[in-house]
Amino acid sequence: MTDPAGFVDLHAHLFVGLDDGPRRIEDALALCRQMVETGTTLVAATCHQRGHFASVHRTEITEKFGELKIRLEAEDIPLRIVPNAEWMLDSATIENLPHLLPDLVTMGDAGRYALVEFPRPFPSFAALVPEMLSPHGLKPILAHVERYDIVAHNPNRVEELIQRGYVIQVNAESITNTYFPATIETCRRLIQRGLVHVIASDSHSVDRRPTRMKEAQAIVSHWTSSDTAQLLMTENPLAIIEGRDVRRAQSLGWLTRLRRR
Numbered sequence: 001m002t003d004p005a006g007f008v009d010l011h012a013h014l015f016v017g018l019d020d021g022p023r024r025i026e027d028a029l030a031l032c033r034q035m036v037e038t039g040t041t042l043v044a045a046t047c048h049q050r051g052h053f054a055s056v057h058r059t060e061i062t063e064k065f066g067e068l069k070i071r072l073e074a075e076d077i078p079l080r081i082v083p084n085a086e087w088m089l090d091s092a093t094i095e096n097l098p099h100l101l102p103d104l105v106t107m108g109d110a111g112r113y114a115l116v117e118f119p120r121p122f123p124s125f126a127a128l129v130p131e132m133l134s135p136h137g138l139k140p141i142l143a144h145v146e147r148y149d150i151v152a153h154n155p156n157r158v159e160e161l162i163q164r165g166y167v168i169q170v171n172a173e174s175i176t177n178t179y180f181p182a183t184i185e186t187c188r189r190l191i192q193r194g195l196v197h198v199i200a201s202d203s204h205s206v207d208r209r210p211t212r213m214k215e216a217q218a219i220v221s222h223w224t225s226s227d228t229a230q231l232l233m234t235e236n237p238l239a240i241i242e243g244r245d246v247r248r249a250q251s252l253g254w255l256t257r258l259r260r261r
């Protein structure tokens, strides 16, 4: 489906005028060019739904996706895209979830995986989401787990979420942004313990939040191995887009974790 060496980015905001992503189509195309130049070959073009973006519906996402695909072809930008949404599962959305599901866009619109986020602090009902989605054939991907202190600082909580059925995603920028060393440390601990399945950019624009996949790959390769970086940034995200199961990365022993800081 894609260059096996290329990054597959499961989470990048590329739709103009729907959420807090790029403001103009030129900005979206600039971000796509940056992705290509830094090694990304396939992207799940993502739009927020629910929460502050409750007015964003499937029809708008489908329309904007079609527009972006045409522009990528017209501009000769070799980036494959599939549609996606990031669901804000606040309590109002959870209460109405079965009713809302037909309007919510899944990964690649394939009805197998759903990228989800929660209000902070991490709500207790989040633990029940996999079993809520399971009857609908859906598996949740928890976006940017590192944002939820109560979870991210406790590897046992992350393990419990995985056992309940979550796929765990970390943002590339959280691994690379040296203004937030504590977040980098959180990501390192989770990744070295095999508690992360996917690293994605969550990019919004070249200026405000560019893709940092290439920089993150170098750091994760140092923390773990180039094979693990490949698993988290190419193999697992591709499996998700193709509706297959993900694999767990190896958990490193304490001495190795200490050496590879």
Ligand SMILES: [Fe+2]
Residues within 6 Å of the ligand: 011, 013, 046, 086, 143, 202
């Ligand atoms: Fe996002």
